[in-house]
Amino acid sequence: MAGGITQTEYWNGEVGTRWARNQAVLDAMFVPLTEALFAPLALREGASVLDIGCGAGATTLEVARRVGPGGRVTGADISAPLLAVARDRAAAEAPGGAAIQFIEADVETVDLGRFDHSLSRFGIMFFPDSARAFANVRRMLKPGGRLTFLCWRTLPENLWVSVPRDAVLPLLAEIPPPPEHDTPGPFRFADPDPLVALLRGTGFDSVTCDAVDRDIVLGQGETDAAATAAATHVSLNLGPNSHLVREAAPDLRARAEAAVTEILRGHAAGGTVRLRAACWLVQAE
Template sequence: MDDTHQTDDAQTRLWNGPAGRAWVDSQALLDAMFTPFEDLLVEAVSVGSAARVLDVGCGTGSTTLAVARRLGAKGHCVGIDISEPMIAAARARAEREGTPASFIRANAQGHAFEPASFDLIVSRFGVMFFDDPVRAFANLRRAASPDAGLQFIAWRSAAENPFMTTAERAAAPLLPNLPARRPDAPGQFAFADRGRVSSLLEESGWADIELQPIDVVCTLPEKELVRYLTRLGPVGLLLQEADVRTRAQVIETVRAAFEPYVHGAEVRYTAACWKVSARAGT
């Protein structure tokens, strides 16, 4: 299903362009790195009470498919994302696996979900990109059945996640066009502030809101590190258009900056996140 009325905003353009394609190309690497978060969300699925699950910002579908496998024939999981390349990859994965999940290419902020159609709404790093979070969570609240749960994982602050900004800090002198991160703007660290997240959810109709700080060790193979830093994030996007000399300089400089995280054949870092839960208010 495609939503032809979605807003052509910056996030839509980004995730339907180079960022979306980079995530598809790096699907296996990212899914392996973020498996601990996927496992936390799958654990929240109670097969008896959550027959209909929505995965927001589902990307290439790993969490959607994991939830669908847990539900089995007793339920159904739907993934939604604004990225056409990622949704296409998710649909292809579901078909290959024979897993009965379904996917919607749309902006969850304004998509016309059937009211009260989901018993649980989950997201792994997919809800920080709305340009109007209150509108988005209110829309999701309308899609939630009475007493439905909301469970999502979001990053805490950039200061608490130095691994995630290492490439930008190291490359900044070499890439003058590198965009600065704007606090509270749609993006990776938009939900850093606990109070802001609670207020957004409360204002949009959610109740019993809880934010639990979690610190999770994530890993990736050292042999994949250069591919990771040259494909993903702000630096990766700029490198896709950089000249050969600049690209070589940036890769050398940035790779050296990641050395503290390299432990033999493994890159290891701690991801500082929120595990957020809420209940559809009456």
């Protein structure tokens, strides 16, 4: 992490607060990917489920709707700001009467009980020690239990990141280096072969990785201009590109916003800016 801060410090600081404040925007953006995550899940009524890196609780609440009143759902995350939003949403939405528990905990090390299923929507890539985390998740699954998660494929395949990124990079005095191999970050598991080997090495016998490609909505508005402005905000404040200009001087920030606005304008139609997202849907037993 930048400045040597830990994942816990990162997600409990300004970034976690910003994500919590923009929870509705992020959930709407990821709807097609959330649907892809749940498509293969056969969640029976009464099942017990662990949601890893549950964030503001969208996936946890969806699980609760599916497993019903007899089910048990645990959402775990290290971000207190996001969990506060999740608890408020659970109290307001009361989905189907399922027992929901949100816990501020590091799934890499904590024992949260035994579950029929574990799942994660983009929360599995940030553990300091992936092998230790996956082994712990495996221990928390009942016999026959399954882990299902989404993780990003390569950055160039994810146009929702690469298109605005390519607009910003020429403005920077120094190009950020690519992430080091097997370090926490969104594109950590872009290469599926080491991921499959890692899962098998931590106790999962059957592992599949299926490519998922969906167009996601970066911004919407009454006009294309309004949609482009919303998409620019998401690109520079909420996604993997946010670190590029987070501490930039006002002049550079303004030029970056202008450059991203210009390039995203070409992707606006009907008051919506859509770009392709590319993921792996991973299932392991």
